[in-house]
Amino acid sequence: MKTLIVAEKPSVAADIAQALGGFTRRGGYFERSDLLVASARGHLVQLGVRKDDDPGFNLARLPVIPQRFALEALPGTQQTLDLLRQLAGRSDVERLINACDAGREGELIFRLIVEYLRVRKPIERMWLQTMTATGIKQAYAQRRSDADMRPLAAAARSRAEADWLVGVNATRALTKANLVAPGELVSAGRVQTPTLALLVDREEEIRSFEPRDFWEVIATLSVAAGSWQAKWFDPAFKPNADPAARADRTFDRSMAETVQQACSGVTPNSVKDSSKPVRRNPPKLYDLTTLQRDANARHGFSAKTTLSLAQALYEQHKVLTYPRTDSNHLPEDYPPKVAQVLKLLPQGFQPFAQAILGHGWLTPRHPVFDNRKISDHFAIIPTGKAPTGLSEAESRIYDLVVRRFLAAFHPPAEYLETTRLAEIAGYRFRATGRVLVSAGWLAVYGGEAASAAKEKGKDAGKEVQNLPAMRAGEPVSNDAVTVRTGQTTPPPRFTEASLLAAMENAGKLVDDDALAAAMKERGLGTPATRANTIEELLSEKKRYLERHGKELVPTGKGIRLIQSLRDNGLVALASPELTGDWESRLARIERGQETREAFMAGIAGTTQDLVARIRAKAVAAPAGAAGVGAGTGTDIGCRCGQAKLQERPKSWGCPSCGLTIWKEMAGRKTRKTDVKALCKSGHTPVLDGFTSKAGKKFSAALRLAAGPGGGKVEFAFDDRGPAPRQDARQDLSRQSRPDTPGRATAPLQHAAPGVQPRRPSTGSRGRKGSGDFEPPPH
Numbered sequence: 001m002k003t004l005i006v007a008e009k010p011s012v013a014a015d016i017a018q019a020l021g022g023f024t025r026r027g028g029y030f031e032r033s034d035l036l037v038a039s040a041r042g043h044l045v046q047l048g049v050r051k052d053d054d055p056g057f058n059l060a061r062l063p064v065i066p067q068r069f070a071l072e073a074l075p076g077t078q079q080t081l082d083l084l085r086q087l088a089g090r091s092d093v094e095r096l097i098n099a100c101d102a103g104r105e106g107e108l109i110f111r112l113i114v115e116y117l118r119v120r121k122p123i124e125r126m127w128l129q130t131m132t133a134t135g136i137k138q139a140y141a142q143r144r145s146d147a148d149m150r151p152l153a154a155a156a157r158s159r160a161e162a163d164w165l166v167g168v169n170a171t172r173a174l175t176k177a178n179l180v181a182p183g184e185l186v187s188a189g190r191v192q193t194p195t196l197a198l199l200v201d202r203e204e205e206i207r208s209f210e211p212r213d214f215w216e217v218i219a220t221l222s223v224a225a226g227s228w229q230a231k232w233f234d235p236a237f238k239p240n241a242d243p244a245a246r247a248d249r250t251f252d253r254s255m256a257e258t259v260q261q262a263c264s265g266v267t268p269n270s271v272k273d274s275s276k277p278v279r280r281n282p283p284k285l286y287d288l289t290t291l292q293r294d295a296n297a298r299h300g301f302s303a304k305t306t307l308s309l310a311q312a313l314y315e316q317h318k319v320l321t322y323p324r325t326d327s328n329h330l331p332e333d334y335p336p337k338v339a340q341v342l343k344l345l346p347q348g349f350q351p352f353a354q355a356i357l358g359h360g361w362l363t364p365r366h367p368v369f370d371n372r373k374i375s376d377h378f379a380i381i382p383t384g385k386a387p388t389g390l391s392e393a394e395s396r397i398y399d400l401v402v403r404r405f406l407a408a409f410h411p412p413a414e415y416l417e418t419t420r421l422a423e424i425a426g427y428r429f430r431a432t433g434r435v436l437v438s439a440g441w442l443a444v445y446g447g448e449a450a451s452a453a454k455e456k457g458k459d460a461g462k463e464v465q466n467l468p469a470m471r472a473g474e475p476v477s478n479d480a481v482t483v484r485t486g487q488t489t490p491p492p493r494f495t496e497a498s499l500l501a502a503m504e505n506a507g508k509l510v511d512d513d514a515l516a517a518a519m520k521e522r523g524l525g526t527p528a529t530r531a532n533t534i535e536e537l538l539s540e541k542k543r544y545l546e547r548h549g550k551e552l553v554p555t556g557k558g559i560r561l562i563q564s565l566r567d568n569g570l571v572a573l574a575s576p577e578l579t580g581d582w583e584s585r586l587a588r589i590e591r592g593q594e595t596r597e598a599f600m601a602g603i604a605g606t607t608q609d610l611v612a613r614i615r616a617k618a619v620a621a622p623a624g625a626a627g628v629g630a631g632t633g634t635d636i637g638c639r640c641g642q643a644k645l646q647e648r649p650k651s652w653g654c655p656s657c658g659l660t661i662w663k664e665m666a667g668r669k670t671r672k673t674d675v676k677a678l679c680k681s682g683h684t685p686v687l688d689g690f691t692s693k694a695g696k697k698f699s700a701a702l703r704l705a706a707g708p709g710g711g712k713v714e715f716a717f718d719d720r721g722p723a724p725r726q727d728a729r730q731d732l733s734r735q736s737r738p739d740t741p742g743r744a745t746a747p748l749q750h751a752a753p754g755v756q757p758r759r760p761s762t763g764s765r766g767r768k769g770s771g772d773f774e775p776p777p778h
Contacts, residue, residue, distance in 0.1 A: 226468030433467030
């Protein structure tokens with residue numbers, strides 16, 4: 001008997017086959033006596049809802065909350081799914097191994113495929129941390145059981161369904177409510193909308209900022225060895241609510257002039273030096289977000305570009321470990337592996353590698369080794385494989401990772417910091433100088449040491465200069481005292497680097513301590529999805545952000561969305577608290593402390609409340625607004641008298657009242673003449689060609705009954721004037737079919753949302769793990 005290993009990508013499947021050995025390639029898969037290896041191509045299957053249960057953009061009938069989600073194949077994936085179905089269904093295949101990416105998303109990709117294919121065979125898990133042959137063999141040898149993975153699978157599926165419910169319903173409801181951009185798609189979601197709010201809030205700070213003049217008093221002092229500049233400061237200053245206030249500036253011009261006049265030409269009463277050692281610790285290893293931030297700041301790479309490059313260095317070149325990680329630590333049993341990698345690094349890095357090994361800086365007690373700070377994956381580090389055939393951009397990312405890896409195992413940089421205080425006419429002046437005593441980790445960066453040193457630290461804004469040597473008791477000359485004028489500046493606009501940092505640290509914006517703690521590890525989105533979130537906000541379809549050089553600037557549409565949410569009591573959708581609550585509960589599901597059913601029940605309630613609030617605030621679309629998925633204009637005037645119908649792929653719809661007339665009802669194609677009759681007279685003559693769920697042919701008229709959302713189309717089994725009584729109507733707003741043709745019956749019982757995976761469905765295509773979904777137009 002054989003086992004089928006399913007990888008996430010073809011390149012990973014090839015690596016697994018090569019590492020485990022003995023395989024023969026057979027078209028799209030590999031085979032040996034006991035194993036088959038095949039692959040997905042990322043997401044193959046998406047969540048959706050049966051078209052019979054899908055109200056589309058009809059605000060009156062939202063929200064759509066399937067009791068069970070439909071599954072549908074993504075475009076272009078059927079051939080891959082057919083191959084996996086064939087292999088999984090073989091009589092000699094007794095079990096499957098999930099070798100998709102180790103984490104929530106890889107678990108989801110595999111589980112959706114298995115459910116879609118209706119595979120009922122035992123499952124095991126390969127947890128791949130590196131794509132080296134050793135790493136693959138280790139993952140295969142240490143396979144995890146299906147029982148061990150079920151809590152992670154439950155959390156992954158819950159997150160995906162919750163994102164679908166909130167994203168799809170919020171997008172459709174906001175679009176039809178005409179609160180933001182009438183006639184345009186208004187996309188919203190759990191991750192993208194709070195991220196947009198960060199940028200909108202920053203833009204509001206910038207636009208409302210009123211610059212203020214401030215004054216500084218500068219004394220130029222000198223001794224025999226040279227001169228320096230010292231700045232007057234108020235020793236009694238205490239930080240307050242004004243972020244622009246500082247001890248060494250004043251907003252009172254007369255105060256600055258008073259200090260200048262009092263001190264000009266006056267010999268300092270005393271000048272004293274005080275020195276202290278200062279240590280700057282090495283930076284932590286890279287996780288994906290910090291790598292994206294550095295690559296953007298140093299090389300101008302977008303977050304999406306950096307992820308793509310890092311993924312290529314992992315999958316194709318195999319010179320880096322898995323990049324989609326949120327950890328900057330390594331497993332506690334990794335010191336021998338690190339020592340091995342250090343010895344294998346390219347020659348240009350060997351002086352630093354040998355220093356680490358020679359001085360004994362690599363020890364099991366090094367703080368980088370900490371299992372408690374590793375979730376799905378450890379930090380991004382080199383694998384030790386020689387980098388060959390890299391592009392220039394790939395080389396830059398590789399260089400960043402290797403230097404950070406080397407720096408992390410070097411000792412701190414050490415400085416001697418000298419503060420020189422001068423007292424002149426009772427006023428105090430200060431200057432700071434710093435001398436590098438030991439380069440420590442800065443040596444790894446060579447000429448870039450200065451910029452590397454400025455990455456972090458509470459003294460980032462301190463003015464540091466080279467202070468001339470001063471002998472004890474040496475007289476000090478006061479050469480000049482001047483007043484320097486400055487002006488406060490608004491906070492800077494976000495770049496991708498600073499936005500990534502803000503998304504990562506969004507938990508700090510959450511007041512609830514428990515929710516903030518839940519977001520501490522993940523923030524808004526995940527390292528793997530933040531780049532896509534930014535790109536989606538910039539996309540032509542959404543137009544919420546624009547790039548101005550390196551700056552990210554919200555558009556008018558983006559600003560209106562956030563303002564509308566806040567003005568209409570929908571603050572939760574624009575704040576990170578929603579993500580905090582979800583992450584807290586998803587973590588509990590992963591630990592087996594909360595059930596998936598309880599979580600999803602809460603999400604359903606949140607969705608219903610969200611749509612109800614939006615519906616209550618909805619306004620009519622202005623004349624001329626085409627509406628979402630408007631399609632092709634027609635000459636058919638809607639019965640509401642406010643607009644002409646738009647023809648869509650599956651329906652005709654009114655952009656004003658929301659009326660939807662499906663192109664197929666109960667197995668019969670709706671003709672344009674039927675649509676005209678409905679809109680003109682409110683009913684059609686008796687029509688032939690309908691088919692009941694029982695498969696019986698029947699005839700009936702179509703009637704347009706009044707109701708919310710433009711009304712609804714019903715069956716009527718007579719052809720007389722007004723619409724039939726309520727007990728003689730068949731609601732076709734969900735394309736239902738009567739079981740008993742030939743007479744009026746009670747309203748239809750719609751098909752239960754318990755859906756077979758391959759039934760027709762309306763899916764909402766979302767990129768991997770994005771957390772934000774957007775429904776396709778009808």
